[in-house]
Amino acid sequence: NLDGPGPQRQADEVREIGRRLVRNLTRAPFRSYSAAPQGTILVAEALRPSDAALVDPSRIAGVATEEGGTDGHTAIILRALGIPAVLGVPGLVQGTASDTVIMVDGSSGVVTLRPTPASLTSGRRAVAAFARERQQLGRMRRLPAIMLDGEKTDLQANLELPVELALVAQSGASGIGLLRTEFLFMNRDTVPTADEQETTYRNVIETMAGDPVTIRVLDWGGEKEIEALVAAGLVPEIPDTNPALGLRGVRLLLGRPELFETQLAAILRAANAGPVRVMVPMITNVAEFRAARDIYYRVANEMRARGERLPDPLPPLGSMIETPGAALVADALGAEADFFAIGTNDLCMYTLAVDRGELDVSHLYDPLHPAILRLIQMTADAAQRNHIPVSVCGEMAANPMFTPLLLGLGIRSFSTNASAVPRVKQAVRSTTVDDCQRLTWQVMKQSDP
Structure with missing residues:
Protein backbone atom coordinates (compact mmCIF):
# COMPACT_ATOMS: atom_id res chain seq x y z
CA ASN A 1 0.00 0.00 0.00
CA LEU A 2 1.89 3.04 -1.26
CA ASP A 3 -0.47 5.41 0.54
CA GLY A 4 -0.08 3.75 3.93
CA PRO A 5 2.74 3.41 6.41
CA GLY A 6 6.18 2.51 5.17
CA PRO A 7 7.68 -0.97 5.42
CA GLN A 8 9.58 -0.16 8.62
CA ARG A 9 6.45 1.12 10.34
CA GLN A 10 4.44 -1.91 9.16
CA ALA A 11 7.14 -4.22 10.53
CA ASP A 12 7.09 -2.37 13.86
CA GLU A 13 3.31 -2.71 14.07
CA VAL A 14 3.40 -6.45 13.30
CA ARG A 15 6.11 -7.00 15.92
CA GLU A 16 4.18 -5.01 18.53
CA ILE A 17 0.91 -6.85 17.86
CA GLY A 18 2.72 -10.20 17.95
CA ARG A 19 4.46 -9.34 21.21
CA ARG A 20 1.21 -8.34 22.88
CA LEU A 21 -0.60 -11.41 21.52
CA VAL A 22 2.03 -13.83 22.83
CA ARG A 23 2.13 -12.13 26.24
CA ASN A 24 -1.65 -12.14 26.59
CA LEU A 25 -2.11 -15.76 25.42
CA THR A 26 0.61 -17.06 27.73
CA ARG A 27 -0.35 -14.67 30.56
CA ALA A 28 3.34 -13.93 30.84
CA PRO A 29 4.35 -11.07 33.14
CA PHE A 30 6.30 -8.13 31.80
CA ARG A 31 9.86 -9.24 31.17
CA SER A 32 12.33 -8.67 33.92
CA TYR A 33 16.09 -8.90 33.46
CA SER A 34 16.72 -9.72 37.14
CA ALA A 35 17.55 -13.35 36.30
CA ALA A 36 20.31 -12.42 33.83
CA PRO A 37 23.82 -13.45 34.92
CA GLN A 38 25.92 -10.64 36.36
CA GLY A 39 27.96 -8.93 33.64
CA THR A 40 25.49 -9.70 30.84
CA ILE A 41 25.57 -7.60 27.67
CA LEU A 42 22.03 -7.17 26.38
CA VAL A 43 21.89 -7.30 22.57
CA ALA A 44 18.64 -6.68 20.69
CA GLU A 45 17.25 -5.38 17.42
CA ALA A 46 15.47 -2.66 19.37
CA LEU A 47 14.79 -1.76 22.99
CA ARG A 48 11.72 0.26 23.90
CA PRO A 49 11.79 2.74 26.79
CA SER A 50 9.48 0.44 28.76
CA ASP A 51 11.97 -2.42 28.24
CA ALA A 52 14.88 -0.21 29.33
CA ALA A 53 12.99 0.64 32.53
CA LEU A 54 13.16 -3.06 33.51
CA VAL A 55 16.93 -3.38 33.09
CA ASP A 56 18.75 -4.24 36.31
CA PRO A 57 22.04 -2.28 36.44
CA SER A 58 23.53 -4.78 38.90
CA ARG A 59 23.28 -7.53 36.27
CA ILE A 60 23.26 -5.86 32.85
CA ALA A 61 26.77 -4.52 32.20
CA GLY A 62 25.97 -2.97 28.82
CA VAL A 63 23.39 -2.68 26.06
CA ALA A 64 23.78 -2.71 22.27
CA THR A 65 20.96 -2.53 19.73
CA GLU A 66 20.57 -2.34 15.97
CA GLU A 67 17.97 0.42 16.11
CA GLY A 68 17.77 3.68 18.08
CA GLY A 69 20.00 6.67 18.66
CA THR A 70 21.95 8.50 21.32
CA ASP A 71 19.18 11.02 22.07
CA GLY A 72 16.14 8.71 22.13
CA HIS A 73 14.24 8.02 25.33
CA THR A 74 15.69 4.51 25.62
CA ALA A 75 19.22 5.97 25.56
CA ILE A 76 18.21 8.57 28.15
CA ILE A 77 16.95 5.89 30.55
CA LEU A 78 20.07 3.75 30.13
CA ARG A 79 22.31 6.77 30.76
CA ALA A 80 20.31 7.59 33.86
CA LEU A 81 20.88 4.05 35.12
CA GLY A 82 24.61 4.34 34.43
CA ILE A 83 24.60 1.50 31.90
CA PRO A 84 27.03 1.79 28.96
CA ALA A 85 25.00 1.61 25.75
CA VAL A 86 25.47 1.89 22.01
CA LEU A 87 22.26 2.12 19.98
CA GLY A 88 22.07 2.01 16.20
CA VAL A 89 24.52 -0.75 15.16
CA PRO A 90 23.27 -2.34 11.90
CA GLY A 91 23.72 -6.11 11.60
CA LEU A 92 24.63 -6.53 15.25
CA VAL A 93 22.22 -9.34 16.16
CA GLN A 94 23.18 -11.54 13.21
CA GLY A 95 26.84 -11.38 14.23
CA THR A 96 26.32 -12.44 17.86
CA ALA A 97 25.35 -15.53 19.84
CA SER A 98 24.50 -16.06 23.50
CA ASP A 99 28.11 -16.90 24.34
CA THR A 100 29.74 -14.12 22.29
CA VAL A 101 32.18 -11.95 24.20
CA ILE A 102 31.28 -8.30 23.59
CA MET A 103 32.86 -5.03 24.66
CA VAL A 104 30.59 -1.94 24.75
CA ASP A 105 32.16 1.51 24.94
CA GLY A 106 29.34 3.92 25.60
CA SER A 107 31.67 6.94 25.55
CA SER A 108 32.99 6.36 22.02
CA GLY A 109 29.92 4.55 20.67
CA VAL A 110 31.93 1.46 19.70
CA VAL A 111 30.85 -2.18 20.04
CA THR A 112 33.62 -4.78 19.70
CA LEU A 113 32.64 -8.40 19.03
CA ARG A 114 35.06 -11.09 20.16
CA PRO A 115 37.72 -8.60 21.30
CA THR A 116 41.37 -9.64 21.20
CA PRO A 117 43.35 -9.93 24.45
CA ALA A 118 44.96 -6.58 23.66
CA SER A 119 41.53 -4.98 23.18
CA LEU A 120 40.31 -6.42 26.47
CA THR A 121 43.35 -5.03 28.26
CA SER A 122 42.77 -1.63 26.71
CA GLY A 123 39.11 -1.78 27.70
CA ARG A 124 39.92 -2.62 31.32
CA ARG A 125 42.31 0.32 31.46
CA ALA A 126 39.58 2.60 30.10
CA VAL A 127 37.17 1.35 32.79
CA ALA A 128 39.77 2.02 35.50
CA ALA A 129 40.44 5.52 34.12
CA PHE A 130 36.71 6.24 34.04
CA ALA A 131 36.39 5.12 37.68
CA ARG A 132 39.25 7.40 38.73
CA GLU A 133 37.65 10.33 36.92
CA ARG A 134 34.32 9.66 38.65
CA GLN A 135 36.09 9.60 41.99
CA GLN A 136 37.72 12.96 41.30
CA LEU A 137 34.42 14.44 40.15
CA GLY A 138 32.84 13.17 43.35
CA ARG A 139 34.70 15.91 45.18
CA MET A 140 32.40 18.39 43.43
Missing part, protein backbone atom coordinates in the same frame (compact mmCIF):
# COMPACT_ATOMS: atom_id res chain seq x y z
CA ARG A 141 29.42 17.11 45.40
CA ARG A 142 29.69 19.54 48.29
CA LEU A 143 31.05 22.50 46.33
CA PRO A 144 28.62 25.30 45.35
CA ALA A 145 27.65 25.75 41.69
CA ILE A 146 29.10 29.28 41.52
CA MET A 147 30.99 30.82 38.60
CA LEU A 148 34.44 32.34 39.04
CA ASP A 149 32.94 35.84 39.30
CA GLY A 150 30.43 34.80 41.97
CA GLU A 151 27.37 34.29 39.73
CA LYS A 152 25.16 31.57 41.21
CA THR A 153 23.61 28.74 39.23
CA ASP A 154 21.24 25.93 40.13
CA LEU A 155 22.09 22.33 39.16
CA GLN A 156 19.31 19.79 39.57
CA ALA A 157 18.84 16.21 38.39
CA ASN A 158 16.40 14.48 36.08
CA LEU A 159 14.72 11.37 37.47
CA GLU A 160 13.59 8.59 35.15
CA LEU A 161 13.07 5.86 37.74
CA PRO A 162 12.93 5.81 41.58
CA VAL A 163 16.01 3.55 41.64
CA GLU A 164 18.04 6.63 40.63
CA LEU A 165 17.33 8.48 43.88
CA ALA A 166 20.57 7.23 45.42
CA LEU A 167 22.50 8.52 42.40
CA VAL A 168 20.81 11.91 42.73
CA ALA A 169 21.89 12.13 46.38
CA GLN A 170 25.48 11.25 45.44
CA SER A 171 25.59 13.79 42.61
CA GLY A 172 25.26 16.92 44.72
CA ALA A 173 22.15 18.05 42.81
CA SER A 174 20.09 20.73 44.56
CA GLY A 175 16.78 19.10 43.67
CA ILE A 176 14.93 17.23 40.94
CA GLY A 177 14.34 19.50 37.97
CA LEU A 178 12.45 16.91 35.93
CA LEU A 179 10.61 13.91 37.36
CA ARG A 180 9.35 12.00 34.34
CA THR A 181 6.19 10.18 35.44
CA GLU A 182 5.87 7.78 32.50
CA PHE A 183 7.55 4.97 34.49
CA LEU A 184 4.46 4.80 36.70
CA PHE A 185 2.33 3.81 33.71
CA MET A 186 4.79 1.44 32.02
CA ASN A 187 5.04 -2.35 32.32
CA ARG A 188 1.64 -2.86 33.87
CA ASP A 189 -1.84 -3.83 32.67
CA THR A 190 -3.83 -1.10 34.41
CA VAL A 191 -3.52 2.66 34.81
CA PRO A 192 -2.14 3.55 38.27
CA THR A 193 -4.69 4.81 40.76
CA ALA A 194 -4.46 8.18 42.47
CA ASP A 195 -3.32 6.44 45.68
CA GLU A 196 -0.55 4.54 43.88
CA GLN A 197 0.67 7.71 42.22
CA GLU A 198 0.52 9.72 45.44
CA THR A 199 2.61 7.11 47.26
CA THR A 200 5.32 7.23 44.61
CA TYR A 201 5.45 11.02 44.41
CA ARG A 202 5.45 11.34 48.21
CA ASN A 203 8.34 8.88 48.53
CA VAL A 204 10.41 10.91 46.08
CA ILE A 205 9.55 14.23 47.75
CA GLU A 206 10.33 12.91 51.23
CA THR A 207 13.60 11.38 50.05
CA MET A 208 14.66 14.78 48.70
CA ALA A 209 14.27 16.13 52.25
CA GLY A 210 13.22 19.68 51.44
CA ASP A 211 14.94 20.06 48.07
CA PRO A 212 12.46 20.98 45.31
CA VAL A 213 10.90 18.38 43.02
CA THR A 214 9.49 19.34 39.61
CA ILE A 215 6.95 16.75 38.44
CA ARG A 216 6.11 16.60 34.76
CA VAL A 217 2.65 15.20 34.16
CA LEU A 218 2.28 12.24 31.82
CA ASP A 219 3.94 12.74 28.44
CA TRP A 220 2.62 9.79 26.46
CA GLY A 221 3.36 9.54 22.77
CA GLY A 222 6.26 9.41 20.38
CA GLU A 223 8.37 6.38 21.29
CA LYS A 224 6.78 5.92 24.73
CA GLU A 225 4.30 3.07 24.28
CA ILE A 226 2.23 2.36 27.40
CA GLU A 227 0.08 -0.77 27.29
CA ALA A 228 -2.02 0.21 30.30
CA LEU A 229 -3.35 3.24 28.41
CA VAL A 230 -4.22 1.03 25.44
CA ALA A 231 -5.99 -1.51 27.66
CA ALA A 232 -8.01 1.27 29.30
CA GLY A 233 -9.11 2.58 25.90
CA LEU A 234 -7.41 5.92 26.52
CA VAL A 235 -5.14 5.73 23.46
CA PRO A 236 -5.43 3.87 20.13
CA GLU A 237 -4.02 0.32 19.97
CA ILE A 238 -2.15 1.12 16.77
CA PRO A 239 -0.17 4.37 17.15
CA ASP A 240 -0.68 7.33 14.86
CA THR A 241 1.08 7.32 11.50
CA ASN A 242 3.48 9.86 12.97
CA PRO A 243 3.25 9.52 16.78
CA ALA A 244 5.53 12.51 17.41
CA LEU A 245 3.00 14.78 15.69
CA GLY A 246 -0.15 13.13 16.94
CA LEU A 247 -1.98 12.66 20.23
CA ARG A 248 0.79 13.17 22.79
CA GLY A 249 1.64 15.21 25.85
CA VAL A 250 -0.92 17.85 26.83
CA ARG A 251 -3.10 16.96 23.82
CA LEU A 252 -3.83 13.55 25.35
CA LEU A 253 -4.36 15.01 28.83
CA LEU A 254 -6.83 17.62 27.62
CA GLY A 255 -8.64 15.01 25.53
CA ARG A 256 -8.77 12.55 28.46
CA PRO A 257 -9.36 14.91 31.42
CA GLU A 258 -10.07 12.05 33.84
CA LEU A 259 -6.49 10.84 33.35
CA PHE A 260 -5.14 14.36 33.91
CA GLU A 261 -7.35 15.05 36.94
CA THR A 262 -6.31 11.83 38.68
CA GLN A 263 -2.63 12.64 38.28
CA LEU A 264 -3.04 16.24 39.41
CA ALA A 265 -4.94 15.16 42.52
CA ALA A 266 -2.18 12.69 43.41
CA ILE A 267 0.52 15.34 42.95
CA LEU A 268 -1.36 17.90 45.04
CA ARG A 269 -1.81 15.45 47.92
CA ALA A 270 1.86 14.44 47.78
CA ALA A 271 2.92 18.10 47.68
CA ASN A 272 2.07 18.38 51.37
CA ALA A 273 5.33 16.49 51.97
CA GLY A 274 7.65 19.15 50.51
CA PRO A 275 8.30 21.76 47.80
CA VAL A 276 6.87 20.73 44.42
CA ARG A 277 6.39 22.28 41.00
CA VAL A 278 4.10 20.88 38.29
CA MET A 279 5.10 20.94 34.63
CA VAL A 280 2.95 20.52 31.51
CA PRO A 281 4.54 18.87 28.42
CA MET A 282 4.22 19.51 24.70
CA ILE A 283 2.63 22.96 24.87
CA THR A 284 2.36 24.63 21.46
CA ASN A 285 0.15 27.62 22.21
CA VAL A 286 -1.23 29.73 25.05
CA ALA A 287 -4.73 28.25 24.83
CA GLU A 288 -3.41 24.77 25.67
CA PHE A 289 -1.65 26.03 28.76
CA ARG A 290 -4.70 27.99 29.90
CA ALA A 291 -6.88 24.90 29.48
CA ALA A 292 -4.43 22.82 31.53
CA ARG A 293 -4.27 25.51 34.19
CA ASP A 294 -8.07 25.67 34.39
CA ILE A 295 -8.21 21.94 35.08
CA TYR A 296 -5.43 22.28 37.67
CA TYR A 297 -7.30 24.96 39.60
CA ARG A 298 -10.62 23.14 39.28
CA VAL A 299 -9.15 19.93 40.71
CA ALA A 300 -7.61 21.90 43.59
CA ASN A 301 -10.88 23.72 44.33
CA GLU A 302 -12.86 20.45 44.32
CA MET A 303 -10.35 18.87 46.70
CA ARG A 304 -10.55 21.82 49.07
CA ALA A 305 -14.35 21.69 48.94
CA ARG A 306 -14.11 18.08 50.14
CA GLY A 307 -11.99 19.22 53.07
CA GLU A 308 -8.65 17.92 51.79
CA ARG A 309 -5.52 19.69 52.95
CA LEU A 310 -3.49 21.20 50.13
CA PRO A 311 -0.37 23.37 50.06
CA ASP A 312 -1.07 27.10 50.23
CA PRO A 313 -0.16 28.55 47.83
CA LEU A 314 -0.54 25.75 45.31
CA PRO A 315 2.61 24.36 43.67
CA PRO A 316 3.74 26.53 40.72
CA LEU A 317 2.48 25.37 37.32
CA GLY A 318 4.98 25.69 34.49
CA SER A 319 5.29 24.99 30.79
CA MET A 320 7.77 22.85 28.94
CA ILE A 321 9.23 24.73 25.98
CA GLU A 322 9.96 21.91 23.56
CA THR A 323 8.21 22.97 20.37
CA PRO A 324 9.04 25.90 18.08
CA GLY A 325 5.47 27.11 18.56
CA ALA A 326 5.93 27.45 22.31
CA ALA A 327 9.31 29.17 21.97
CA LEU A 328 7.97 31.67 19.44
CA VAL A 329 5.10 32.69 21.76
CA ALA A 330 7.20 32.51 24.93
CA ASP A 331 6.39 36.12 25.83
CA ALA A 332 2.66 35.37 25.90
CA LEU A 333 3.19 32.03 27.62
CA GLY A 334 5.39 33.70 30.22
CA ALA A 335 2.45 35.89 31.25
CA GLU A 336 0.48 32.71 32.09
CA ALA A 337 3.07 30.19 33.33
CA ASP A 338 4.90 30.27 36.65
CA PHE A 339 8.12 28.95 35.09
CA PHE A 340 9.66 27.54 31.91
CA ALA A 341 11.69 24.39 31.34
CA ILE A 342 13.33 24.08 27.94
CA GLY A 343 13.33 20.48 26.70
CA THR A 344 16.08 20.56 24.10
CA ASN A 345 15.57 16.93 22.99
CA ASP A 346 12.15 17.46 21.44
CA LEU A 347 12.91 21.09 20.58
CA CYS A 348 15.72 19.87 18.30
CA MET A 349 13.56 17.15 16.79
CA TYR A 350 10.62 19.40 15.96
CA THR A 351 12.67 22.37 14.81
CA LEU A 352 15.03 20.39 12.58
CA ALA A 353 12.44 17.83 11.42
CA VAL A 354 14.70 14.98 12.55
CA ASP A 355 13.54 11.84 14.35
CA ARG A 356 16.28 11.38 16.94
CA GLY A 357 15.74 7.61 16.87
CA GLU A 358 16.24 7.25 13.11
CA LEU A 359 19.79 6.21 12.31
CA ASP A 360 19.69 7.44 8.69
CA VAL A 361 19.11 11.07 9.68
CA SER A 362 20.63 11.18 13.16
CA HIS A 363 23.58 13.23 11.86
CA LEU A 364 21.16 16.10 11.23
CA TYR A 365 20.13 16.20 14.90
CA ASP A 366 22.31 19.08 16.05
CA PRO A 367 21.57 21.06 19.24
CA LEU A 368 24.09 23.71 18.09
CA HIS A 369 22.04 24.54 15.01
CA PRO A 370 21.54 28.34 14.96
CA ALA A 371 17.77 27.90 14.96
CA ILE A 372 17.89 25.93 18.22
CA LEU A 373 20.16 28.47 19.90
CA ARG A 374 17.94 31.36 18.84
CA LEU A 375 14.84 29.63 20.22
CA ILE A 376 16.61 29.02 23.53
CA GLN A 377 17.69 32.67 23.64
CA MET A 378 14.16 33.86 22.83
CA THR A 379 12.75 31.72 25.64
CA ALA A 380 15.35 32.86 28.18
CA ASP A 381 14.75 36.52 27.27
CA ALA A 382 10.95 36.08 27.52
CA ALA A 383 11.31 34.47 30.95
CA GLN A 384 13.43 37.37 32.13
CA ARG A 385 10.92 39.92 30.85
CA ASN A 386 8.12 38.08 32.65
CA HIS A 387 10.20 37.63 35.82
CA ILE A 388 9.80 33.83 35.91
CA PRO A 389 12.47 31.12 36.30
CA VAL A 390 13.74 29.22 33.25
CA SER A 391 15.82 26.05 33.11
CA VAL A 392 17.17 23.65 30.51
CA CYS A 393 16.36 20.00 31.20
CA GLY A 394 17.22 18.23 27.94
CA GLU A 395 20.36 16.29 27.08
CA MET A 396 22.00 19.55 26.00
CA ALA A 397 22.12 20.56 29.66
CA ALA A 398 24.14 17.42 30.49
CA ASN A 399 26.99 18.20 28.10
CA PRO A 400 29.64 20.35 29.85
CA MET A 401 30.90 21.52 26.45
CA PHE A 402 27.59 23.37 26.03
CA THR A 403 27.50 24.82 29.55
CA PRO A 404 29.35 28.12 28.80
CA LEU A 405 27.14 28.68 25.75
CA LEU A 406 23.92 28.13 27.71
CA LEU A 407 25.18 30.41 30.48
CA GLY A 408 25.87 33.06 27.85
CA LEU A 409 22.31 32.68 26.57
CA GLY A 410 21.03 33.58 30.02
CA ILE A 411 20.40 30.13 31.48
CA ARG A 412 21.22 29.80 35.17
CA SER A 413 19.33 26.60 35.99
CA PHE A 414 20.15 23.16 34.58
CA SER A 415 18.60 19.73 35.11
CA THR A 416 20.60 16.73 33.89
CA ASN A 417 20.98 13.03 34.52
CA ALA A 418 22.57 12.58 37.93
CA SER A 419 25.92 11.36 36.61
CA ALA A 420 26.38 14.58 34.59
CA VAL A 421 25.83 16.98 37.51
CA PRO A 422 29.49 16.98 38.70
CA ARG A 423 30.84 17.59 35.16
CA VAL A 424 28.44 20.47 34.57
CA LYS A 425 29.30 21.91 37.98
CA GLN A 426 33.00 21.73 37.10
CA ALA A 427 32.29 23.66 33.88
CA VAL A 428 30.26 26.27 35.80
CA ARG A 429 33.03 26.79 38.33
CA SER A 430 35.63 27.24 35.58
CA THR A 431 34.21 30.26 33.78
CA THR A 432 32.83 33.79 34.16
CA VAL A 433 29.74 35.57 32.89
CA ASP A 434 31.86 37.80 30.63
CA ASP A 435 33.64 34.82 29.07
CA CYS A 436 30.33 33.07 28.42
CA GLN A 437 28.74 36.15 26.89
CA ARG A 438 31.72 36.67 24.57
CA LEU A 439 31.52 33.05 23.45
CA THR A 440 27.80 33.30 22.87
CA TRP A 441 28.18 36.52 20.90
CA GLN A 442 30.66 34.81 18.59
CA VAL A 443 28.51 31.69 18.18
CA MET A 444 25.27 33.58 17.54
CA LYS A 445 26.89 35.42 14.62
CA GLN A 446 27.23 32.12 12.76
CA SER A 447 24.64 31.02 10.22
CA ASP A 448 25.70 27.38 9.89
CA PRO A 449 25.82 24.67 12.57
